[in-house]
Amino acid sequence: MNSSAIALTVGQLAKHAEVGVPTIRFYERRGLLPVPARRTSGYRQYPPDSVRRVRFIRHAQELGFSLREVQELLALSIDPGKSCADVRTRAAAKVADIEAKTASLNRMRKVLLKLMNNCPGDGPTDACPILLAMDDEHER
Amino acid sequence: MNSSAIALTVGQLAKHAEVGVPTIRFYERRGLLPVPARRTSGYRQYPPDSVRRVRFIRHAQELGFSLREVQELLALSIDPGKSCADVRTRAAAKVADIEAKTASLNRMRKVLLKLMNNCPGDGPTDACPILLAMDDEHER
DNA sequence: CTCCACCCTGCACCATAGTGCAGAGTCAAG
DNA sequence: CTTGACTCTGCACTATGGTGCAGGGTGGAG
Numbered sequence: 001m002n003s004s005a006i007a008l009t010v011g012q013l014a015k016h017a018e019v020g021v022p023t024i025r026f027y028e029r030r031g032l033l034p035v036p037a038r039r040t041s042g043y044r045q046y047p048p049d050s051v052r053r054v055r056f057i058r059h060a061q062e063l064g065f066s067l068r069e070v071q072e073l074l075a076l077s078i079d080p081g082k083s084c085a086d087v088r089t090r091a092a093a094k095v096a097d098i099e100a101k102t103a104s105l106n107r108m109r110k111v112l113l114k115l116m117n118n119c120p121g122d123g124p125t126d127a128c129p130i131l132l133a134m135d136d137e138h139e140r
Numbered sequence: 141m142n143s144s145a146i147a148l149t150v151g152q153l154a155k156h157a158e159v160g161v162p163t164i165r166f167y168e169r170r171g172l173l174p175v176p177a178r179r180t181s182g183y184r185q186y187p188p189d190s191v192r193r194v195r196f197i198r199h200a201q202e203l204g205f206s207l208r209e210v211q212e213l214l215a216l217s218i219d220p221g222k223s224c225a226d227v228r229t230r231a232a233a234k235v236a237d238i239e240a241k242t243a244s245l246n247r248m249r250k251v252l253l254k255l256m257n258n259c260p261g262d263g264p265t266d267a268c269p270i271l272l273a274m275d276d277e278h279e280r
Numbered sequence: 281c282t283c284c285a286c287c288c289t290g291c292a293c294c295a296t297a298g299t300g301c302a303g304a305g306t307c308a309a310g
Numbered sequence: 311c312t313t314g315a316c317t318c319t320g321c322a323c324t325a326t327g328g329t330g331c332a333g334g335g336t337g338g339a340g
Binding site: 052055056059060062063064073076077079080082083084085086087088091092094095098099101102105106108109111112113115116119120121122123124125126127128130131133134135 | 192195196199200202203204213216217219220222223224225226227228231232234235238239241242245246248249251252253255256259260261262263264265266267268270271273274275
Binding site: 150 | 315316317318319
């Protein structure tokens with residue numbers, strides 16, 4: 001509860017935000033974190049709400065946004081000319097991305113399961129239908 | 141139909157397998173393609189069935205296998221001590237991988253859709269529930 | 281005043297799957 | 311024999327999201 005708690009060092013920020021110290025500096029280089037104030041010694045001084053910012057980045061990543069996209073979301077949240085609709089648009093695009101990825105993964109999964117069904121599970125590898133399917137023109 | 145057609149240059153192999161020339165050399169460095177014979181000039185000479193090999197790699201990649209995993213599949217197909225069951229095991233592991241990825245993507249998708257539902261679609265970004273959700277501790 | 285933990289910068293490196301380029305040599309058609 | 315397309319090697323670079331290290335400087339407790 002002392003008044004010196006109004007600023008955090010990188011290490012303290014990293015700890016509170018549960019990331020590594022180099023990650024913080026990496027985010028700064030990438031423009032995801034504002035360039036912080038410095039002490040005369042050069043030590044970075046972070047306001048306590050930087051912790052929220054770093055967590056925001058992590059949460060957005062968990063939702064599938066790349067760091068570049070997180071940067072765009074942060075830009076939206078700062079630009080007063082942008083509205084909730086802009087954010088929604090990004091979210092909708094990300095949902096579409098996710099659905100495309102899922103569809104692709106499902107196609108892979110189906111093909112693999114079909115191949116596994118045709119595979120006796122014994123015998124030499126050179127008669128394995130899984131390998132044979134990959135080996136030849138079978139795509140049509 | 142001339143007898144010189146028994147060997148391919150990198151360029152010819154690349155063309156038939158529908159990949160780039162550097163990709164062929166990259167696969168060779170990675171041990172995915174056997175080191176080919178060389179002319180006295182140093183030009184690589186590929187047997188025609190190298191085309192099948194490259195296509196195998198591409199097909200396996202399309203099914204979600206990384207190049208490292210493709211290498212393992214190729215090793216299985218060569219090793220006479222390995223059976224179809226070994227290949228099946230790899231395929232099953234890949235299906236499990238795919239299912240884990242899909243589950244993760246579905247979680248992301250659900251959260252995003254829920255957030256979009258709460259979002260009015262207008263108003264300033266600083267009241268946007270999507271951004272607010274990422275901003276704070278909301279995960280529990 | 282010393283000591284150790286912490287901080288600074290810049291650079292190199294990890295994996296993944298290639299792409300690009302420079303500078304030199306080669307092949308084959310005309 | 312020239313010309314243009316192709317090939318050779320090695321190295322650097324792309325994107326992604328960091329990690330690690332060397333060689334210093336700093337902060338505060340004892």
